[in-house]
Amino acid sequence: MELADVPAQPVKKRNRMKLDAKIPEGPIQEKWSRYRNKLKLVNPSNKRKFRVIVVGSGLAGASAAATMSELGYAVDCFCFQDSPRRAHSIAAQGGINAAKNYPGDGDSIYRLFYDTVKGGDFRSREANVHRLAEVSGLIIDQCVAQGVPFAREYGGLLDNRSFGGAQVSRTFYARGQTGQQLLIGAYSALSRQVASGNVRMFTRMEMLDVVVVDGRASGIVTRNLVTGEVESHAADAVVLATGGYANVFFLSTNAMGCNVTAAYRAYKKGAGFANPCFTQIHPTCIPVAGDHQSKLTLMSESLRNDGRVWVPQQVGDTRPPNEIPDAERDYFLERKYPSFGNLTPRDVASRSAKEVCDEGRGVGKTGLGVYLDFRDATARMGRDTVAAKYGNLFDMYQRITDENPYQVPMRIFPAPHYTMGGLWVDYNLMSTVEGLFVIGEANFSDHGANRLGASALMQGLADGYFILPATIGNYFAQLGISHQTVSPDHAEFKQAEQGCTTRLNRLLNASGNRTVDSFHKELGRIMWENCGMSRNAEGLEKALQQIPELREEFWKNVKVMGAGEELNLSLEKAGRVADFLEFGELMCRDALTRNESCGGHFREEYQTPEGEAVRDDEQYCHSAVWEYTGDDAVPIRNEEQLEFEYVELALRSYK
Amino acid sequence: MHFTLKIWRQENADVAGGIQTYEVDDISGDTSFLEMLDILNDQLESDGGLPVAFDHDCREGICGTCSLMINGTPHGPETTTTCQLHMRSFQDGDTIFIEPWRAAAFPVVRDLVVDRSAFDRIIRAGGFVSIDTGSAQDANNTPIPKDDADYAFDAATCIGCGACVAACKNASAMLFVSAKVSHLAHVPQGDAERRGRVLSMVDTMDAEGFGSCTNYTDCEAACPKAISTDHIAVLNREFIRAKIGRTT
Amino acid sequence: MVSQNQLFRTGPLASVLAKIGVAITGGGLILFVLAHMFGNLQVFLGPDTFNLYAYKMQHMVLLWPARIGLLAIFVAHMGLVFLLTRQNSVARPVGYASYEPIQSTVASRYMLQTGVVILLFVVYHLLHFTLHRVHYPDSTVGFAAQIEYQTPPYVGQQMHNAYDMVVYSFQQPVVALVYVLAQLFLAAHLWHGGQSLFQTIGMKNENRRALLTRVGPLLAMVVLIGNCSIPIAVLLNILQASSTA
Numbered sequence A: 001m002e003l004a005d006v007p008a009q010p011v012k013k014r015n016r017m018k019l020d021a022k023i024p025e026g027p028i029q030e031k032w033s034r035y036r037n038k039l040k041l042v043n044p045s046n047k048r049k050f051r052v053i054v055v056g057s058g059l060a061g062a063s064a065a066a067t068m069s070e071l072g073y074a075v076d077c078f079c080f081q082d083s084p085r086r087a088h089s090i091a092a093q094g095g096i097n098a099a100k101n102y103p104g105d106g107d108s109i110y111r112l113f114y115d116t117v118k119g120g121d122f123r124s125r126e127a128n129v130h131r132l133a134e135v136s137g138l139i140i141d142q143c144v145a146q147g148v149p150f151a152r153e154y155g156g157l158l159d160n161r162s163f164g165g166a167q168v169s170r171t172f173y174a175r176g177q178t179g180q181q182l183l184i185g186a187y188s189a190l191s192r193q194v195a196s197g198n199v200r201m202f203t204r205m206e207m208l209d210v211v212v213v214d215g216r217a218s219g220i221v222t223r224n225l226v227t228g229e230v231e232s233h234a235a236d237a238v239v240l241a242t243g244g245y246a247n248v249f250f251l252s253t254n255a256m257g258c259n260v261t262a263a264y265r266a267y268k269k270g271a272g273f274a275n276p277c278f279t280q281i282h283p284t285c286i287p288v289a290g291d292h293q294s295k296l297t298l299m300s301e302s303l304r305n306d307g308r309v310w311v312p313q314q315v316g317d318t319r320p321p322n323e324i325p326d327a328e329r330d331y332f333l334e335r336k337y338p339s340f341g342n343l344t345p346r347d348v349a350s351r352s353a354k355e356v357c358d359e360g361r362g363v364g365k366t367g368l369g370v371y372l373d374f375r376d377a378t379a380r381m382g383r384d385t386v387a388a389k390y391g392n393l394f395d396m397y398q399r400i401t402d403e404n405p406y407q408v409p410m411r412i413f414p415a416p417h418y419t420m421g422g423l424w425v426d427y428n429l430m431s432t433v434e435g436l437f438v439i440g441e442a443n444f445s446d447h448g449a450n451r452l453g454a455s456a457l458m459q460g461l462a463d464g465y466f467i468l469p470a471t472i473g474n475y476f477a478q479l480g481i482s483h484q485t486v487s488p489d490h491a492e493f494k495q496a497e498q499g500c501t502t503r504l505n506r507l508l509n510a511s512g513n514r515t516v517d518s519f520h521k522e523l524g525r526i527m528w529e530n531c532g533m534s535r536n537a538e539g540l541e542k543a544l545q546q547i548p549e550l551r552e553e554f555w556k557n558v559k560v561m562g563a564g565e566e567l568n569l570s571l572e573k574a575g576r577v578a579d580f581l582e583f584g585e586l587m588c589r590d591a592l593t594r595n596e597s598c599g600g601h602f603r604e605e606y607q608t609p610e611g612e613a614v615r616d617d618e619q620y621c622h623s624a625v626w627e628y629t630g631d632d633a634v635p636i637r638n639e640e641q642l643e644f645e646y647v648e649l650a651l652r653s654y655k
Numbered sequence B: 001m002h003f004t005l006k007i008w009r010q011e012n013a014d015v016a017g018g019i020q021t022y023e024v025d026d027i028s029g030d031t032s033f034l035e036m037l038d039i040l041n042d043q044l045e046s047d048g049g050l051p052v053a054f055d056h057d058c059r060e061g062i063c064g065t066c067s068l069m070i071n072g073t074p075h076g077p078e079t080t081t082t083c084q085l086h087m088r089s090f091q092d093g094d095t096i097f098i099e100p101w102r103a104a105a106f107p108v109v110r111d112l113v114v115d116r117s118a119f120d121r122i123i124r125a126g127g128f129v130s131i132d133t134g135s136a137q138d139a140n141n142t143p144i145p146k147d148d149a150d151y152a153f154d155a156a157t158c159i160g161c162g163a164c165v166a167a168c169k170n171a172s173a174m175l176f177v178s179a180k181v182s183h184l185a186h187v188p189q190g191d192a193e194r195r196g197r198v199l200s201m202v203d204t205m206d207a208e209g210f211g212s213c214t215n216y217t218d219c220e221a222a223c224p225k226a227i228s229t230d231h232i233a234v235l236n237r238e239f240i241r242a243k244i245g246r247t248t
Numbered sequence C: 001m002v003s004q005n006q007l008f009r010t011g012p013l014a015s016v017l018a019k020i021g022v023a024i025t026g027g028g029l030i031l032f033v034l035a036h037m038f039g040n041l042q043v044f045l046g047p048d049t050f051n052l053y054a055y056k057m058q059h060m061v062l063l064w065p066a067r068i069g070l071l072a073i074f075v076a077h078m079g080l081v082f083l084l085t086r087q088n089s090v091a092r093p094v095g096y097a098s099y100e101p102i103q104s105t106v107a108s109r110y111m112l113q114t115g116v117v118i119l120l121f122v123v124y125h126l127l128h129f130t131l132h133r134v135h136y137p138d139s140t141v142g143f144a145a146q147i148e149y150q151t152p153p154y155v156g157q158q159m160h161n162a163y164d165m166v167v168y169s170f171q172q173p174v175v176a177l178v179y180v181l182a183q184l185f186l187a188a189h190l191w192h193g194g195q196s197l198f199q200t201i202g203m204k205n206e207n208r209r210a211l212l213t214r215v216g217p218l219l220a221m222v223v224l225i226g227n228c229s230i231p232i233a234v235l236l237n238i239l240q241a242s243s244t245a
């Protein structure tokens, strides 16, 4: 393999953090079951004495809050939306994986485990991934029992489809609204617990800080988004289920409110942040139409099952797509990856689309788009079948673009979508701060450097329904029943409250003349250009210069109208953007120090002459875990080495 | 395009509000309705004014956060959510009224933002199956006829936006409640609790201060997910069954 | 953990229950309206048939129980409507500056108003034909008198000449006008009510919906044409008095 010229990057290697993954002993198939048998338990009558705060009510948060409440713990659940049902998980379309092997096409726990490790480009922890595959089936059982209306076949049994490049059909789905149906299921379980009085639900509440007392997470500070009140909430453990940070790019497929605030504040309180540069760019999104655009819309990946992706062979071919004959089209995914074709994994498909656009062969007004064509599928299956399978997606496309995809090919372009990076957690899902657990997209997860389609829902629910409720019991048992919950009047709480209030006031008093959005857009542009689909040292270094400058300007020149003691959407946004402005820097730093290409992290310096990613297992077979050392100090990069015993470290090839 | 906007402004729940007039210019047809409001807010903030508060999150038509009564119709003139509405649905020079959902059960929080927590309380009253995590049997042990599953799905697509309430002359929440009752009435998992569920949810609906159902059907026409009022008939059926059916 | 009973709360009179009551009583009233109409249409079969019908109705064994029952249904209908209307009237304290109904019918939105007109009409109708207090043709004239029945098997039976009472009443244009107008309101009420009740008692579903929804307008037209045909026929001299004033 030939490497392009590679500038050497200094890598600070210093492990200050205690990164004990606590992976249990034993063969991988038995680790979880053996471990569960050994976990300490809390006596049922004592469970209600332990209070746990769950921040987030998405799939991970809602399922965890409901399950822990069923077990008998006292739960306080928080979300910033007006209802827990509106968490961003609701937007997931495609489906959820489970190794049920209902279709009998050879799937198994091992195969799901294998696919996930390989799909993640060998940057995840084997033991965690295997556990995920093990509980995947239980998730489906649980959801069906809640009444989730998954797609069924005429015989009344559950239907599966192949998704995101998997070679078996293991994806359960509910039309194009799988996330919605799963979240409504978790939300209904949560609602039942709220009705029982075991869960206190706090909506329109934003977490602004984690409070750590004597090394243990002891509560949080929130801002009531309606009244503006800054309050403390104490508990015996804190669970963050606050989702991903793709909105650092400003334009992404995430909901407008998605943010890094909770995770970032936890990072500042001592939780290690792992692999922040591992972000996923989804290939099938509707291209940007103009400056007014506030977010990007994902078109389900399932479209790639039947649609064919192409661009004109000639640069500057502006003929309408239907007038370009087949011979002059470049079905570039089929050409480059004959065995996976249009179903190559997301990172590969996205990058290929970017390449052809960089060559000037992109389509649409902006030249940033490729065609996703259903002409052949329509000829093969008939328009009605296409409509039955994809009708709602076609309608959505037409509503947004005003073009009819039955007649002209859709235009798609990659967009930031998911973040594999997140707070580092051990096998118990506990971060480097005692008693601070992180689940769902917010943790650095089981997806390594790239997530396979339909696996985020699986992971969020695995964490929430099955894993955290088991491991948190062990933590409480260790605390013991004589443990006293810290009072919310404790000095640490007061200090944290003070810190939050001061920061809010700073934002309100900045009285500059630039809107929050304009800063967010500028940050987004910096991130997209330099830390997006492909990265290089030069760009990252430039970004590392630009971001602090932008941040400085932000604090001087941001304009936040209104007051603190009221519903103030600009203030909310400003706080989130302020955190993104710090976090973006961390992301670039991580990208700059990972001198290899793997999964969603593509460093231009590390590629074969054909443009394939080159991983460096010698030096980078680890998770990079960043440790906060002060506002103006460079954070420390710690490493958790990854061992691959069951899946052979191999080149990830989809040719 | 140019628009004259007549927007309800109200500082908080305790003070009176009123309609204010604003102008926006240079809006392209591809701009979504909420992006048009973003532009207005940018304009307001630059002029030192307070931005208009409105609810939104996913901007994909699925979370149910966005609301807005647009020219007297919830979510505006198309069968979709406000966030998926585009300005090409309007004519250059149009005057557009933008008001919050109006219902005693949905008090205004600020400007166009209302409090829809009443919906959560209705779901808490019975919109669930009582099954503890981990106690479920294998998912394929209970086949469900595809038609039933599909029908349940049609009901389950409700995004809890509240447009049905906003559209209803009585501010009734029957469509929302019936969607959940009907969803769970069409899957066997919902069977064990169907009696208690419908009675309790209807009771909570009344207690929250929603109106009753006169079968106007404006709700289904306003519903961005095209939930049919047939589900209200299902609710009524479930209710009658629960009242006069066997108790044991 | 909380038991089922604690989780589910149920109150005594839910809006849905009240509404089902409205539908059932409304349905009862519809049956009455139809029976009443078909009875009255016998006026077209001539004085004998009609007078006998009136006579039989008057002398029905269960006349008073029937009247009381009907009144109870009517009062129950209104009572439940009162409860629902009260609930609705507080459900939207602040109205819209701009409000556009999307697909509801005018009839459905004015149920209360049409209902109130029906109530007023019923009062008038009773004062008129039953209690003979208003617009009642002078009682000294011949038609109001008892007549002797001519056709077997009731030959010689003394009967009230209801036929002429109807004809002479409707010959007064005001009376005919009041009746015709009232029927318009009744028709509007039935236009919506006559199909809405199927929804309320849970009979509608995807397949039956289209059919059942047509029942309301059909009923409305039948009742409108049926009931109005009498005053109009009188005004057009198609129905003429059997005795002279």
Ligand SMILES: Cc1cc2nc3c(=O)[nH]c(=O)nc-3n(C[C@H](O)[C@H](O)[C@H](O)COP(=O)(O)OP(=O)(O)OC[C@H]3O[C@@H](n4cnc5c(N)ncnc54)[C@H](O)[C@@H]3O)c2cc1C
Residues within 6 Å of the ligand: A055, A056, A057, A058, A059, A060, A061, A078, A079, A080, A081, A084, A087, A088, A089, A090, A091, A092, A093, A094, A095, A096, A178, A179, A205, A206, A207, A208, A241, A242, A243, A244, A253, A254, A255, A258, A259, A261, A262, A298, A417, A418, A439, A440, A441, A442, A453, A454, A455, A456, A457, A458, A460
């Ligand atoms: C358009 C789209 C489609 C997708 N499709 C699929 C798919 O088909 N299959 C799949 O497996 N995955 C899919 N994903 C990914 C998947 O949906 C997410 O990764 C997953 O739902 C994340 O769940 P979560 O519970 O971790 O977080 P979220 O659902 O994002 O929930 C975060 C919660 O945290 C709360 N929160 C956040 N910050 C704060 C704060 N500071 N204070 C208080 N509360 C806070 C929020 O209120 C919210 O309740 C998709 C993602 C997108 C964007």
Ligand code: HEM
Residues within 6 Å of the ligand: B212, B213, B214, B215, C019, C022, C023, C024, C025, C026, C027, C029, C030, C033, C077, C078, C081, C084, C085, C111, C112, C113, C114, C115, C116, C118, C119, C189, C192, C193, C194, C196, C197, C198, C200, C201
């Ligand atoms: C001959 C007399 C009447 C008949 C046949 C009749 C019939 C009906 C029917 C069938 C319904 C529909 C029930 C449903 O939607 O399920 C209805 C509803 C209604 N009726 Fe009547 N009705 C009569 C008299 C009245 C009177 C006197 C009033 C008022 C004072 C009234 C007020 C209403 C109202 C307001 C409704 C709508 C209730 C609601 O859904 O909120 N009706 N009626």
Ligand code: SF4
Residues within 6 Å of the ligand: B157, B158, B159, B160, B161, B162, B163, B164, B165, B175, B176, B179, B219, B222, B223, B224, B225, B226, B227
């Ligand atoms: S029924 Fe329709 S309009 Fe009503 S809350 Fe649900 S989605 Fe919104």
Ligand code: FES
Residues within 6 Å of the ligand: B055, B056, B057, B058, B059, B060, B061, B062, B063, B064, B065, B066, B081, B082, B083, B084
């Ligand atoms: S913002 Fe989510 S539905 Fe409109």
